[in-house]
Amino acid sequence: MVQYYLVLAPTLLVAAFFFIFTLNWPRNKTWTRAVTCTFVLAIAVRYLWWRFTATVLPHPLDYSFSFFWTWFVFCVELGAFADILIFLVTMGRYVDRSTEADRMERDYFAQDPASLPTVDVFIPTYNEPLDVLERTIIGALALDYPKDKLTIYVLDDKRRGWLREYCQEKGVIHVTRPDNSHAKAGNMNNGLKVSRGDYIAIFDADFVPYRNFLRRTVPFFQDPTIGIVQTPQHFFNKDPVQSNLSLEKVWPDEQRLFFDEMAASRDAWNVSFCCGSCSIARRAAVEVIGGFPHDSITEDLLTTLSMLNKGYKTRYLNERLSMGLAAENLKGYFVQRGRWCRGGIQTIYLHNGPLRGPGLNLFQRIMFIPLSWLVQYTVRLVILLVPAVYLWTGTAPLFFTGTEDIIYYQVPVLAAYFLLMGWLTPTRYLPLVSSAVGAFATFRMLPVVISSLVKPFGVPFKVTPKGSGNEDSEFDAYTFFSIAILIAVTALGLIVNIVPEWSRIGEGEFSVVSAYWAVINIVVLMVAALICFEKPRPLSESFATDEAAHIVGPGARYHAARIVSLSLESGIAEFEFDPKFSLGQTITVKTEGFPLLHCTIEKVSEILANRPYTVKFIFKVSGRDRDRMIVELYTGRYSQDIHDLDKSAIVGGVWSRMFGKSAQTA
Numbered sequence: 288m289v290q291y292y293l294v295l296a297p298t299l300l301v302a303a304f305f306f307i308f309t310l311n312w313p314r315n316k317t318w319t320r321a322v323t324c325t326f327v328l329a330i331a332v333r334y335l336w337w338r339f340t341a342t343v344l345p346h347p348l349d350y351s352f353s354f355f356w357t358w359f360v361f362c363v364e365l366g367a368f369a370d371i372l373i374f375l376v377t378m379g380r381y382v383d384r385s386t387e388a389d390r391m392e393r394d395y396f397a398q399d400p401a402s403l404p405t406v407d408v409f410i411p412t413y414n415e416p417l418d419v420l421e422r423t424i425i426g427a428l429a430l431d432y433p434k435d436k437l438t439i440y441v442l443d444d445k446r447r448g449w450l451r452e453y454c455q456e457k458g459v460i461h462v463t464r465p466d467n468s469h470a471k472a473g474n475m476n477n478g479l480k481v482s483r484g485d486y487i488a489i490f491d492a493d494f495v496p497y498r499n500f501l502r503r504t505v506p507f508f509q510d511p512t513i514g515i516v517q518t519p520q521h522f523f524n525k526d527p528v529q530s531n532l533s534l535e536k537v538w539p540d541e542q543r544l545f546f547d548e549m550a551a552s553r554d555a556w557n558v559s560f561c562c563g564s565c566s567i568a569r570r571a572a573v574e575v576i577g578g579f580p581h582d583s584i585t586e587d588l589l590t591t592l593s594m595l596n597k598g599y600k601t602r603y604l605n606e607r608l609s610m611g612l613a614a615e616n617l618k619g620y621f622v623q624r625g626r627w628c629r630g631g632i633q634t635i636y637l638h639n640g641p642l643r644g645p646g647l648n649l650f651q652r653i654m655f656i657p658l659s660w661l662v663q664y665t666v667r668l669v670i671l672l673v674p675a676v677y678l679w680t681g682t683a684p685l686f687f688t689g690t691e692d693i694i695y696y697q698v699p700v701l702a703a704y705f706l707l708m709g710w711l712t713p714t715r716y717l718p719l720v721s722s723a724v725g726a727f728a729t730f731r732m733l734p735v736v737i738s739s740l741v742k743p744f745g746v747p748f749k750v751t752p753k754g755s756g757n758e759d760s761e762f763d764a765y766t767f768f769s770i771a772i773l774i775a776v777t778a779l780g781l782i783v784n785i786v787p788e789w790s791r792i793g794e795g796e797f798s799v800v801s802a803y804w805a806v807i808n809i810v811v812l813m814v815a816a817l818i819c820f821e822k823p824r825p826l827s828e829s830f831a832t833d834e835a836a837h838i839v840g841p842g843a844r845y846h847a848a849r850i851v852s853l854s855l856e857s858g859i860a861e862f863e864f865d866p867k868f869s870l871g872q873t874i875t876v877k878t879e880g881f882p883l884l885h886c887t888i889e890k891v892s893e894i895l896a897n898r899p900y901t902v903k904f905i906f907k908v909s910g911r912d913r914d915r916m917i918v919e920l921y922t923g924r925y926s927q928d929i930h931d932l933d934k935s936a937i938v939g940g941v942w943s944r945m946f947g948k949s950a951q952t953a
Contacts, residue, residue: 294691297699301330305706314710315381317555323710324375327703334700335368341692342685353682360684363669366662371704373658378548378711380555384604391506400433404508406501406567407484411442411474412492413467413750417453419493419612424457425917426495426609431502442478444470469581470748471563476578484570491564493753494520494611497923504567507602514572514599515591518565518608519546523927524828526613527620528724531818533944537936539929540613541724544715547605554603558654561601563587565609572599582637584748585630592655593639596646607928610921612753616821617763623751624728625735631657632739661740664733667725671773671812674805678780683797693800714932720941723814730769767819774812777805817944829854830925839875840866848902850878855916856906857889861899868902876904880919882912 292299304326312319343361346354396403408427412420420441427439439459443450446463454461464477475489486505490496504516520542525535532538553559561568563586573579576593583589591601614620634640634657641647641655673684685693708716738746781802783789792798834850838860846866852859858876868874868888876884886904908916 294695297330297333297695298702301699301702301706305703305710309706309710314713315383317380320381320552320711321379323707324379327707328372328375330699330703331368331371334696335364337692337696338364338685342688346686352680353686356676356682357684357686360669360673363662363666366658367666370658370662370666373654374549377552377556377654379552381552382555383551384554384602385606388503388506388604388606391509392502395506395509396502400436403433403436404485404505405436405438405483406432406486406488406505407478407482407570408437408439408488408490408496409442409475409478409482410440410490410492411444411471411478412450413444413471413474415492415753417449419753420450421453421913422495422917422921423490423492424454424459425914426497426922427490428457428459429498429918429922430496430500431498432505437501438482438484440478440482442474444474470584472579472581472586475586476581479570479573479578486567487570487573488567489564490609491611494564494609495523495917495921496565497608497610498918499923500608501567503606503608504604507604508569510602512598512600513569513602514594514597515561515566515568515601517550517559517561517601517603519550519605520562520565521546521607521610521926521928522613523610523830523921524613524615525824525927527615527617527821528727528818530822530824531617531820531944532720532814533822533940534720534937537929537933537940538717538720539715542613544712548712548715550603551605553654554601554605556650556654557600558651559601559603560591560655561587564611569599572597575599580639582639583630583633584626584746585633588630588655589634589637589639592634592641592644592647595651596639596644598646607926610926614751615753615824616761617819618761619752621731622749624732626749626751628657628660628732628735629739629743629746631660632736633743636743660736663725664729664736667729668733671726671729671777671808674801674808675773675777675780677792677797677801678777678784678805679791681792683801685797688797690797690799714930717932717934717937719811719814720937722811724818726770726811727766727815727818730766761821763819763821767816770812770816770819774809774816777809777812781805813945814941817941827854827856828927829857829859830920830927832925834878834880836860836876836878838866838877840868841872841874850876851901853881853920855908855913855920858884858886858904858906860902860904862902863899865900866902874904876906880924882908882915884908 309319309323312323314320338361343357346357348354408430410420410423410427424439424441430437440462441450441454441459442462444464444467451461460481462478462481464474467473469476486508488496488501488504500518504518507513507516522540526540528541529535529538550559566587568590572594573590575597576590579586580589580593594601614623634655635642637643641652647655677683705718784792784798792801829852832850832853834853836848836850838846838848840846846862848860848862850858851861860876868891870888870891872888874886874888876886884906886906888902889905890903892901
């Protein structure tokens with residue numbers, strides 16, 4: 288019994304540290320983060336030393352499959368350790384610049400408006416439809432900044448006549464060029480030629496700035512070393528992971544971990560970087576580096592590196608100051624992430640990248656190496672392969688080890704990592720879902736990593752498709768069958784080794800570990816497989832609202848109601864009493880801040896005890912009324928953020944997707 292507790296002692300120590308200290312500490316204080324991350328690093332180093340000296344070095348130099356497999360898995364673990372080391376260092380600091388922004392905004396805008404700097408807004412566009420572009424253009428026009436100091440440029444690389452007419456109607460400048468050389472970077476450099484503003488705010492064609500965007504960001508440029516101010520990217524639609532797992536209302540979009548947590552920590556180290564959209568740049572700094580660099584398909588990251596070479600840094604303000612479209616389907620999801628991955632890897636080959644760029648110190652070079660892109664998918668694939676390889680060949684990834692050693696050395700590392708992530712990102716991380724998303728992406732992203740290393744250049748810039756709406760269900764056959772094959776191989780390996788006559792691994796101590804590992808992998812892969820089945824999603828996203836409304840129904844009868852959901856085409860009203868409405872009837876909806884809406888009733892709810900009576904209505908608005916709707920809905924009043932993780936709802940959503948009605952209709 289004593290020996291049993293001794294084996295568990297390191298894991299119990301990890302649990303005690305977190306539950307007694309860390310979980311009771313404020314998570315956004317640098318000292319608490321530094322202490323906690325250092326503790327986790329010590330646990331990881333302890334494991335790695337044991338792993339190398341006790342399970343790798345003792346392997347005979349016999350050049351067998353076991354020898355190469357053991358060393359290969361260990362090298363992959365070294366890559367994972369390096370990635371985790373950078374993550375721990377990064378997350379060891381944190382800065383929240385909102386208080387600083389409050390003070391600077393108050394002082395900066397107390398001056399005479401005539402002395403404020405001029406700002407150009409760039410909206411680069413290629414093939415986005417009007418229903419996407421109009422939100423961004425109208426949002427830019429609504430920015431709270433002196434109009435004589437603000438100029439909006441729609442940079443149209445598709446040279447569309449209808450867009451030129453729309454820009455003329457709205458009073459913004461439509462800019463084209465004779466060709467599409469250097470893609471987005473070339474488009475923005477063309478914009479530099481026709482504009483003169485002191486600062487350049489950049490919004491992709493699907494991102495809508497909040498009205499206070501410039502008031503919150505421009506004052507940071509009082510520091511002459513600031514070249515760019517980046518803000519987080521938030522979304523008003525659900526990404527494919529949220530939708531395909533039926534977690535639209537309970538799981539945040541995939542980019543929240545980076546934008547809400549990691550980006551602020553990078554800023555604390557002065558290694559924040561530009562993410563393109565939702566940023567504002569100092570024109571003088573852009574001109575010093577010769578314009579927006581086009582050597583990489585991720586011109587935003589390279590812009591930060593080029594500015595660092597010249598002494599300009601990127602500041603990060605972690606406030607929701609815009610909203611945009613997340614990738615609407617799996618095709619867009621992989622186009623976007625493939626571009627980020629390839630562009631990041633391209634930088635290591637460039638003269639102004641992290642390895643060769645002049646003016647960078649060693650820490651900056653390390654922090655800008657795209658290590659996560661380089662190793663994460665290989666690590667995930669190896670995690671999925673290890674039990675299958677053992678079950679079919681009897682080859683373990685660790686030489687001379689037993690279950691007690693794994694519990695003594697490896698389990699504490701896993702416990703420390705999961706507890707750390709739960710503390711640092713309590714509403715952004717859940718092991719099952721996070722692991723499933725990583726496994727899902729691995730099968731398409733690992734080939735991108737390999738091809739980018741072998742041939743980093745020559746692949747053209749691909750625009751993430753937006754406005755498609757993904758109204759029809761689609762199926763990612765390649766990823767699904769890759770997952771299905773791995774599930775089958777792992778499951779058959781378990782079955783084969785249950786029957787003594789068929790067993791290929793005997794009764795080694797690693798057998799128990801591999802069995803548990805295999806079962807966990809199968810569960811993770813089953814959840815990942817669900818993401819391959821796309822659910823239909825509407826073209827127009829609705830916002831959850833809570834607005835008092837007066838509704839005039841047939842016979843000019845007034846009804847008090849609350850608008851609980853609203854989009855540019857429809858809404859839902861709640862009533863305390865049955866208003867006696869019928870399908871197809873015409874009603875008028877009056878809500879403060881919104882235009883008067885003339886609507887048709889599309890759906891009425893059944894009368895249920897203890898539930899409000901609800902009515903769904905549809906409408907069409909155009910001209911100034913539509914512009915007003917866009918401003919009210921998209922420029923700061925509402926959001927789609929998920930602030931807390933309801934773990935039971937997440938499990939229920941995945942379960943219903945797998946076995947319930949939603950799974951059947953997918």
